[in-house]
Amino acid sequence: MTQKTTILTLPEEELVHPGNRACAGCGLSIIYRIGLKALGRDTILVVPPSCLTVLQGLYPIAATQLPCLNVTFASTAAAATGVLGALRAQGRKKTTVAAWAGDGGTSDIGIQALSGACERGENFIFICYDNEAYMNTGVQRSGTTPQGVITTTTPIRGKLQKKKEVPAIIAAHGIDYVATASAAYPLDLYDKIKKAKTISGPKYIHVHCPCPAGWGFDPRYTVKIGKLAVETGLYDLYEIEKGKFQLTGPSRKLDNKKRKPVSEYFKTQSRFKALSKKRIQEIQQSIDEKWERYQDQAG
Amino acid sequence: MHIIESGNVAAATGVKLARTEVIAAYPITPQTPLTEKLSELVDSGKMKAEYIPVESEHSALAVCIAASSAGSRAFTATSANGLLYMSEQIHWAAGARLPIVMCVVNRGIGAPWTVWNDHQDAISQRDAGWIQLYACDHQQIIDTVIQAFHIAETVRIPVMVCYDGYLLSHTYMPFEIPEQDAVDAFLPKFSPSYFLDPKNPANLNTVTLPDIRPDVRGNMAPGYMEIRNNLHTDMRKTISVVEEMDRKYQKTVGRGGNPLIEKYRCEDADFIAVCLGSLSYQLRDVVDTLRGEGIKTGVAGIRLYRPFPDKTVAAEFVNAKGLIVFEKALSYGNQGALYSDIKSALYRNDNRPFVHNYILGLGGREIKTPDLLHAFRISCTDFRKIGDDPQWIGLKL
Known part of the structure; x- marks a missing residue:
C-alpha cells in the first residue's frame, strides 16, 4: 500500500450506527468504526462473547450495518471457517469474512480454533482487539495481560506472568500476513485491513486497545495512552508479510534516541500501581534490548 | 440398488444423496469410517461438498452452525466424548434454530475409557433441544439420514440420527440405496428465509434481556423466554412432522410406516x-x-x-x-x-x-x-x- 489513507481520503460512509453501548473513551469503538470502513459492506462478521457483543447492541437492535454471526467463546475461527465453507458452496466468493474477537477470545479460549483455521489456510481476516484483560466480565486477567498489572483476579501483587505474544504464535503458523496496530492510530489499522483484504489465506491483525474502565484512566486519554505505548517502544506496530518482519508507521519512525521512558506510560494508569521501581527498570531494560535488536536487524 | 455395506457407509451414502453442502468432522471411534467415507466421496469428486477437517468436535459443530447460518445444508458426526465436547455448541445450534443433521454413532462415555456401544452419549444431550431419531438397522440409518434433513429444515430444529457403535456402524448388512431422483423428489433444496447476507444484514444470536423489548419501529420483539417457548412449541409440532415426512418418504422412495415407534x-x-x-x-x-x-x-x-x-x-x-x-x-x-x-x-x-x-x-x-x-x-x-x-x-x- 503506497498511498496512506488520511482523514481526507477515509470513506465517509459509516457502517456503525451512532450511539452504541460501548463505555465512554472505548478504544474498541474507535477501531470498530474505522475497521468496518476498511472491511466494507460486502463482509460477514463473526463475533464471540466480548465487549463487542455489547457494543453491537441488545436484541432486537443492532449497532452495525454488516451481517454478524454471534458465536460461542471458543469457536470464532471455526465459525468463520463454516461461513467460508458455505460461501464457497454457494459460489459467493467475493464476500470478506472477518472474525473480530477480544484478547481472551483470541489468546486463551479461542486459540485452538484460531490455530486450526490458520493451519488449514482459511481465507479470512482475524482481528484481535487486545485490551489486555477480560473487560466485559469485569477486568479479570487474560493471557495477554502484561506482567505486573492489577486486575480483579490479580488484585494485590499484579499479574505474575508475562504477556503472551499472540502475533508471534500466529506468525509461527507460516501465514502470509500478521500485523499489529493500535486504537491510537486508526488510519494505520485501516490501511492494514485494506492490505489484508488483498491477500488470500489467513490474515491476523492484533490491535492494542486502551480501556479506560479496565486500565484506570480518564476516558479523554484513550488515544494519548495508546500513543504512549507506541512512543515508549513498549508496544510496536509491525507487519510480518510472508515471514518478513518490518516495523510500520509510527514505530518505524520512532527515533530510538528519543524514545520516551516506559515509566511515562505506566504512571498514566492505575492498573500499574503495583509495579515496583525495580520492576519498571527491568522492563525498561528489556525494551531497550528489544530496540537494539531492531536496530541490528535494520542495520 | 441393494448393496451389502457397513452402517457407517449407509450413513455416508444418505449424506451424499441429501446433497449436503458443508461437512465438518473430527475423528472419533466408532464414527471414523463414516467421515473417512465422506472425505473419499468429496476428494474423488463423487460428491460436490465442502469437507472441512477441523481440529476438534467443538469446531466441527461451529463450522456447521456457521455454514447453516450462511444458508448451506450442513452435516457432522461424532460419538461419546466427542459429542460431549460439542455440548455447548449442541445447545447453541438448537437455540439458533439451525437445521443441522448429526449422526451420533453411540458409544459409552469415559472415564474409564470405553470405545464400545451404549446410549449414554446421546441420552446425556436429550434436553438440548435437538430432535433425536434412533435407527435399528442399516436401512433405517440411510433412510433416517435423508429424512432428517427434511424434518430439520421444515421445523428449523437440528436432528441427531443415533445408531449403535460397532453393532451397526461396523457390521455389514444388505440395504437398499434410494435412487437420487427419488431423494431429490423427496427432499427440496435448502432455502432458508434468512441467512448471513451482506445485502440483507442481520445480527444473529445477539444478547437478549429478561424482558421483551421494542425494535426501532416500536414493535415488540420476543425475549429469551418467548424464543425458548417457540423452540418447545415447534418441538411438539415435530412429532406430526416426523409422521408427515414418513408418509412423503413412502410415496417418493417407497419405504416407511413406523415413524415414531417400530x-x-x-x-x-x-x-x-x-x-x-x-x-x-x-x-x-x-x-x-x-x-x-x-x-x-x-x-x-x-x-x-x-x-x-x-x-x-x-x-x-x-x-x-x-x-x-x-x-x-x-x-x-x-x-x-x-x-x-x-x-x-x-x-x-x-x-x-x-x-x-x-x-x-x-x-x-x-x-x-x-x-x-x-x-x-x-x-x-x-x-x-x-x-x-x-x-x-x-x-x-
Whole structure:
C-alpha cells in the first residue's frame, strides 16, 4: 500500500450506527468504526462473547450495518471457517469474512480454533482487539495481560506472568500476513485491513486497545495512552508479510534516541500501581534490548 | 440398488444423496469410517461438498452452525466424548434454530475409557433441544439420514440420527440405496428465509434481556423466554412432522410406516419390551421364544425419542399389562431415562401397566439373548418380584 489513507481520503460512509453501548473513551469503538470502513459492506462478521457483543447492541437492535454471526467463546475461527465453507458452496466468493474477537477470545479460549483455521489456510481476516484483560466480565486477567498489572483476579501483587505474544504464535503458523496496530492510530489499522483484504489465506491483525474502565484512566486519554505505548517502544506496530518482519508507521519512525521512558506510560494508569521501581527498570531494560535488536536487524 | 455395506457407509451414502453442502468432522471411534467415507466421496469428486477437517468436535459443530447460518445444508458426526465436547455448541445450534443433521454413532462415555456401544452419549444431550431419531438397522440409518434433513429444515430444529457403535456402524448388512431422483423428489433444496447476507444484514444470536423489548419501529420483539417457548412449541409440532415426512418418504422412495415407534408382535401383546436402537432386533428373538411358551409378548423400538411421542406411547400401550424397558443408559442415582419418559407418558392413562427397567450393555458389555429371555420372562410371570429400581443385567462381579 503506497498511498496512506488520511482523514481526507477515509470513506465517509459509516457502517456503525451512532450511539452504541460501548463505555465512554472505548478504544474498541474507535477501531470498530474505522475497521468496518476498511472491511466494507460486502463482509460477514463473526463475533464471540466480548465487549463487542455489547457494543453491537441488545436484541432486537443492532449497532452495525454488516451481517454478524454471534458465536460461542471458543469457536470464532471455526465459525468463520463454516461461513467460508458455505460461501464457497454457494459460489459467493467475493464476500470478506472477518472474525473480530477480544484478547481472551483470541489468546486463551479461542486459540485452538484460531490455530486450526490458520493451519488449514482459511481465507479470512482475524482481528484481535487486545485490551489486555477480560473487560466485559469485569477486568479479570487474560493471557495477554502484561506482567505486573492489577486486575480483579490479580488484585494485590499484579499479574505474575508475562504477556503472551499472540502475533508471534500466529506468525509461527507460516501465514502470509500478521500485523499489529493500535486504537491510537486508526488510519494505520485501516490501511492494514485494506492490505489484508488483498491477500488470500489467513490474515491476523492484533490491535492494542486502551480501556479506560479496565486500565484506570480518564476516558479523554484513550488515544494519548495508546500513543504512549507506541512512543515508549513498549508496544510496536509491525507487519510480518510472508515471514518478513518490518516495523510500520509510527514505530518505524520512532527515533530510538528519543524514545520516551516506559515509566511515562505506566504512571498514566492505575492498573500499574503495583509495579515496583525495580520492576519498571527491568522492563525498561528489556525494551531497550528489544530496540537494539531492531536496530541490528535494520542495520 | 441393494448393496451389502457397513452402517457407517449407509450413513455416508444418505449424506451424499441429501446433497449436503458443508461437512465438518473430527475423528472419533466408532464414527471414523463414516467421515473417512465422506472425505473419499468429496476428494474423488463423487460428491460436490465442502469437507472441512477441523481440529476438534467443538469446531466441527461451529463450522456447521456457521455454514447453516450462511444458508448451506450442513452435516457432522461424532460419538461419546466427542459429542460431549460439542455440548455447548449442541445447545447453541438448537437455540439458533439451525437445521443441522448429526449422526451420533453411540458409544459409552469415559472415564474409564470405553470405545464400545451404549446410549449414554446421546441420552446425556436429550434436553438440548435437538430432535433425536434412533435407527435399528442399516436401512433405517440411510433412510433416517435423508429424512432428517427434511424434518430439520421444515421445523428449523437440528436432528441427531443415533445408531449403535460397532453393532451397526461396523457390521455389514444388505440395504437398499434410494435412487437420487427419488431423494431429490423427496427432499427440496435448502432455502432458508434468512441467512448471513451482506445485502440483507442481520445480527444473529445477539444478547437478549429478561424482558421483551421494542425494535426501532416500536414493535415488540420476543425475549429469551418467548424464543425458548417457540423452540418447545415447534418441538411438539415435530412429532406430526416426523409422521408427515414418513408418509412423503413412502410415496417418493417407497419405504416407511413406523415413524415414531417400530412395533413387533405388539397387537395383542400383554407384555411389551421397550428399547432404543438395534436391541429391538435381539428382543424379537426373545419375543418369539416367549410366544412359543404361551406368553403374549411384543417389542416396541422407540424411533423418535425427542420430542417424545408421549401421547402415542399412552395410546399404543393402553391395553398392555406390563412394559419392560431395556436401556443402555441411565440417569445415575435415579433410573433409566427412557423408563422415566415411558412412565410419565402412561400417567395420563386410567389403567396403567406395571413398568420395569433393566440396565444392560454399558460400555459394550455383551447382551446375551438367554439373559434377556430370563429377565423378560420374570417380568411377565413374576412381576411383583421386580421393584421400581432399575435391575442390572449382565453384571459379573
